[in-house]
Amino acid sequence: xxxxxxxxxxLGFLVLPSLIVVVISFGDSNQIxxxxxxxxxxxxxxxxxxxxxxxxxxxxxxxxxxxxxLALVLGVPAAYxxxxxxxxxxxxxxxxxxxxxMVPHVVIALALYVYFVELGLSNGMLRLVLAxxxxxxxxxxxTANAGLRQIDPSLERVARVMGAGRFTVLRxxxxxxxxxxxxxxxxxxxxxxxxxxxxxxxxxxxxxxTLPVKMFSSIQFEVSPVLAAISTMLTALSVAVCILAARLQxxxxx
Amino acid sequence: MKSTLELxxxxxxxxxxxxxxxxxxxxxxxxxxAVAWQxxxxxxxxxxxxxxxxxxxxxxxFFLVTATTLQISFGAMCFSLLLAYPTAYFLSRQPPRRRAFxxxxxxxxxxxxxxxxxxxxxxxxxxxxxVNQLLAAVGLGPIKLLFNRFGVMVGMSHFLVPFMIFPILTxxxxxxxxxxxxxxxxxxxKFRIFWxxxxxxxxxxxxAGCLLVFILSLGFYVVPALLGGRKDMMLANxxxxxxxxxxxxxxxxxxxxxxxxxxxxxxxALSRVPGGSSLLAGEDD
Amino acid sequence: xxDSNDGFKSRPLSRRSLIKAGGxxxxxVALPMYLRPASAQTKKLVVVNVGGAGGEAKRRAFYEPFTKxxxxxxxxVAGPDLAKIRAQVERKDxxxxxxxxxxxxxxxxxRLGLLEPIDEKIVNREGCIPQARHEFAxxxxxxxxxxxxxxxxxxxKVPKTWPEFWDVKNFPGRRGLRTRINDTLEIALMADGVPxxxxxxxxxxRAFRALNRIKPNVSHWIAQTQQTVALIQANETDFTFTYTxxxxxxxxxxxxxxxxxxxxILGLGWSGVLRGTKNREAAMRFLSFVMNRECQxxxxxxxxxxxxxxxxxxxxxxAVRKWLPNVGSKDNMFVNAQWWDGRLDELNIRFKEWLLA
Numbered sequence: 075x076x077x078x079x080x081x082x083x084x085l086g087f088l089v090l091p092s093l094i095v096v097v098i099s100f101g102d103s104n105q106i107x108x109x110x111x112x113x114x115x116x117x118x119x120x121x122x123x124x125x126x127x128x129x130x131x132x133x134x135x136x137x138x139x140x141x142x143x144l145a146l147v148l149g150v151p152a153a154y155x156x157x158x159x160x161x162x163x164x165x166x167x168x169x170x171x172x173x174x175x176m177v178p179h180v181v182i183a184l185a186l187y188v189y190f191v192e193l194g195l196s197n198g199m200l201r202l203v204l205a206x207x208x209x210x211x212x213x214x215x216x217t218a219n220a221g222l223r224q225i226d227p228s229l230e231r232v233a234r235v236m237g238a239g240r241f242t243v244l245r246x247x248x249x250x251x252x253x254x255x256x257x258x259x260x261x262x263x264x265x266x267x268x269x270x271x272x273x274x275x276x277x278x279x280x281x282x283x284t285l286p287v288k289m290f291s292s293i294q295f296e297v298s299p300v301l302a303a304i305s306t307m308l309t310a311l312s313v314a315v316c317i318l319a320a321r322l323q324x325x326x327x328x
Numbered sequence: 329m330k331s332t333l334e335l336x337x338x339x340x341x342x343x344x345x346x347x348x349x350x351x352x353x354x355x356x357x358x359x360x361x362a363v364a365w366q367x368x369x370x371x372x373x374x375x376x377x378x379x380x381x382x383x384x385x386x387x388x389x390f391f392l393v394t395a396t397t398l399q400i401s402f403g404a405m406c407f408s409l410l411l412a413y414p415t416a417y418f419l420s421r422q423p424p425r426r427r428a429f430x431x432x433x434x435x436x437x438x439x440x441x442x443x444x445x446x447x448x449x450x451x452x453x454x455x456x457x458x459v460n461q462l463l464a465a466v467g468l469g470p471i472k473l474l475f476n477r478f479g480v481m482v483g484m485s486h487f488l489v490p491f492m493i494f495p496i497l498t499x500x501x502x503x504x505x506x507x508x509x510x511x512x513x514x515x516x517x518k519f520r521i522f523w524x525x526x527x528x529x530x531x532x533x534x535x536a537g538c539l540l541v542f543i544l545s546l547g548f549y550v551v552p553a554l555l556g557g558r559k560d561m562m563l564a565n566x567x568x569x570x571x572x573x574x575x576x577x578x579x580x581x582x583x584x585x586x587x588x589x590x591x592x593x594x595x596x597a598l599s600r601v602p603g604g605s606s607l608l609a610g611e612d613d
Numbered sequence: 614x615x616d617s618n619d620g621f622k623s624r625p626l627s628r629r630s631l632i633k634a635g636g637x638x639x640x641x642v643a644l645p646m647y648l649r650p651a652s653a654q655t656k657k658l659v660v661v662n663v664g665g666a667g668g669e670a671k672r673r674a675f676y677e678p679f680t681k682x683x684x685x686x687x688x689x690v691a692g693p694d695l696a697k698i699r700a701q702v703e704r705k706d707x708x709x710x711x712x713x714x715x716x717x718x719x720x721x722x723x724r725l726g727l728l729e730p731i732d733e734k735i736v737n738r739e740g741c742i743p744q745a746r747h748e749f750a751x752x753x754x755x756x757x758x759x760x761x762x763x764x765x766x767x768x769x770k771v772p773k774t775w776p777e778f779w780d781v782k783n784f785p786g787r788r789g790l791r792t793r794i795n796d797t798l799e800i801a802l803m804a805d806g807v808p809x810x811x812x813x814x815x816x817x818x819r820a821f822r823a824l825n826r827i828k829p830n831v832s833h834w835i836a837q838t839q840q841t842v843a844l845i846q847a848n849e850t851d852f853t854f855t856y857t858x859x860x861x862x863x864x865x866x867x868x869x870x871x872x873x874x875x876x877x878i879l880g881l882g883w884s885g886v887l888r889g890t891k892n893r894e895a896a897m898r899f900l901s902f903v904m905n906r907e908c909q910x911x912x913x914x915x916x917x918x919x920x921x922x923x924x925x926x927x928x929x930x931x932a933v934r935k936w937l938p939n940v941g942s943k944d945n946m947f948v949n950a951q952w953w954d955g956r957l958d959e960l961n962i963r964f965k966e967w968l969l970a
Contacts, residue, residue, distance in 0.1 A: 077414050082418070084411050085433040086433075087486075088434065088437050090448075091450060092436050092437060098444065098447075103866030105862050107863075107866050107867075107868060125672060126664075152345040152347075152348035155341050159341035159345075167342075167349065170349070170357070171348055174356055175593070176594075176595050177593040178584075180549075180568060180571075180587075181360070181363065182360070184363060186359050189355075190699065194706070204355050205355070211348060222499055229912070240340070267620045273696075283690060283692070291663065291665075300665070302441075302725075305440040305445075309439045311439075312432070316431050317429065320425050320426075387962055387966065389965055393969075443839060447839075447843050447847070450844070451847060454847050454849050456847065457846040474849075475833060540785070558968045559968070571696055572715075575696055575699060
């Protein structure tokens, strides 16, 4: 079928550049060269030997974890209010809560950068998590909102008629049904936070260099071929996560 | 009596959004208001002035770059949609486990640094790249695929396509398969079913994806700089220049205000499109 | 026209109060215990460098010997940023002690008062080249930019000077220039016949006339330095402006590429101490290591950038030495950042408009 052909070709187009980078990362020349003239782990050795790559990756991981937790804690209840409530001003509230998506990251970066300094907020971790929270909450709201709209409100109504309190309904009915959407929203938030560069570049303090920022600054002034090795490692990691996710899926066909 | 109870109930529901609203007010609205305020200051920041906007209006550069930014963002949106829809459709027809596995393909581009990726694109699409060599083998080409607007579209959609695929996929998966089956029983052909049933029902996903991609594109500048030609210049590039090099922050703020206004206008315009309203509020389409 | 650049001496009071008004709301988010912790760390120095291999060379050549000699730990941060320097100093929130500076930043930082004056009692830079001497910064290395070309095409008939780069008849091939006006303006003047040591003060109109001539033959306007050599390697373009270190590394990787040492643009790797740092003395001691001959030689060996003492050249590894620019030659020119200060904004707008036309 034609659509399948197009789709498969397109999926190929998506991974091809990353595959080339994987090949480059195993080259023996310590530079970005294609095709590589020999095979070696040089760049991976440099990745481990050079200061900061691993600690930056670890920092990014922790920030992304905290930011997606924050985004879930704030975003899911907000999505509940927006999808179940019929209060006046709901549309404006929605527009307000989703507006960080609409503002380009350079702008948020510039704004938060000056703001944090004015406030004297000097905790490096907190700065990054709050800033990433701004960027990720809207994505959780959108995803959770979509999930809530798929849950039939009459289920909740029935539970309340049967005498269950509001929080019991939430805990026993709504949240369990919302789990897939929350997982998706959390994952989205994690990805965005882990990949975020412009905001982090501005708000980060000394000693809080996230991986994307380290990668970005290493292309701004000079290029580090270690980038190829880092990209390969991240790709391998994401492939592993996706395979794991696939294994957790029920194998039923739609 | 009943209406008071109803109101109380509504307020209680609304209060669930309070933490998020407070958070956004403190860490987003306020700093952003400061940016907007700064755009109305003089060069030395000492007093109110129309200096920044005056500067923007006084040279053709800002108009040209705004136009380019809109063109590129719109193009990237269309390009991503063109690529994402068949892919999402294909993925929606796969069993869940295989679909989860195929997601690897959609997510992998996320993890490869754009700089090394731009080198990979040169190897694939450059003048002596793989594609042009294949074309030459069959007596065609060479075609200029990079370092022009087309290259920008390729590079941007490569990054943005997950933001288009996910909403479309969600809206396709939401459609009960019985619908298509019923249409088939009624004698509709495959194409007709797609055109009359599947496509219209996926419009909300398409709208959401388009909005996300368009707005995210507005803030791009590294990809156009790496894969575009000399005319592919973005507003975000100028924000960066005035923030970090020239350090004329009122001008940077003024450009930021323009960018934001464009993005909000796009969001409001799209919320009038069928299905778009679901994006701004939880109401059903 | 310069008033667009020299702002920010006093910050807008009203914006500040607007932000302060939000402090209450913000403290709901940011717990007060995180606000301004008393940092009494004196055994640590925060040094900002460009990261990557360059940062690695600095670590081995300067940071490690410094820590060994003084016991002061160096926390290195990748990514110096002019805007962040300014914000830190002006808001009295200095967390960076020593920062590596680009040529263009030195006059800007001086004008805005962002740097501590160099303490000559601590920093001995006797005998360094005069260009590396500044009241507020020290120049610890010299880098060079010039023409790169492929060695597997054209049979050696490649441009080696800027007039030859402009001469498309005798040296056919695709050209690559940068998307920024600084460096490009100087290149255009040399191409038009201005001797390198007479480029400043730049004749702007003459430079743009020269740029008009080469424009149709420029196949790529390059935004990132990496692309200058990557595009030659991928056979996308033939002759570009790039830096010695790029070509040196690629040659080591057996890529057929070479570099012309004629009419090079030289720049300095500066370091400065942010005004208001709590570790001024330790920072100055660190700068004395940046201006130490042995450290600079080690840095040259690792990075491929030249030392700023001509008498230290002889100690550099001969394999590296042949890649170092001739600092004293009249055929090369140093960037004059002072000339650019206050002109960058307007010339950038003009150049970008010219690119779009």
